[in-house]
Amino acid sequence: MAGCGSALTTPAAPVESAPPLDGSFNDTDVMFLQMLIPHHRQGVRMAELAATQARRPQVRDFAAAVELTQRDEIADMERWLSDWNQPIAADPDPGAHHGHGDGLHTPDPAVVTALAETGPATFDDTFLRLLTGHQHGAVELARMELEKGRHPDARDLADRVVRSRTAQVRQMAALLGS
DSSP: OTTOGGGGSBTTBOSOOOOOSSOOOOHHHHHHHHHHHHHHHHHHHHHHHHHHHOSSHHHHHHHHHHHHHHHHHHHHHHHHHHHTTOOSSOOSOGGGGTTSTTOOOOOOHHHHHHHHTOOTTTHHHHHHHHHHHHHHHHHHHHHHHHHHOOOHHHHHHHHHHHHHHHHHHHHHHHHHHO
16 A cells, blocks of 8 residues: 555645654555444444344344444544544545555445335345445455554454454354354
8 A cells, every 4th residue: 555645645635644753554554444434334334223123132232242343443443543643534536545456445325225224024134144245345454454554553453353253244144044
């Protein structure tokens, strides 16, 4: 992700931010957090829907755990970015992310809309299937961080995301099979 200086600017102030004095983080760390925050916010919204619409208590309990974990992780990520004097949101210009493989990963709002419009008879399975795909996306972002990131806290979060979301996918598969 080197060479993405524009990702480190705020849309209102197109001045590249100064590098950290201690060099403890890099562009990958920043982009990982900037992409994972909206991803997590979408996961929280999906979990909130499941808390009120899921029929099975196991699905509601699972959703509550996902929501709590992701809210805590969002708070940490926002604090790190703030401590690093970096914007919480990534530059919305797709051209600013040309060095990021397939570009800026943004959550699709249609996923939450589709889930919100799902009827009670199919809600649980729809939630579990959509969240499975969602969690695979988190793992993909985390692997990018593990490959190229530098900051120990961001890398630790990425490692936890890979392990916990992979376990959640297995748990959701079991819930779908029950």
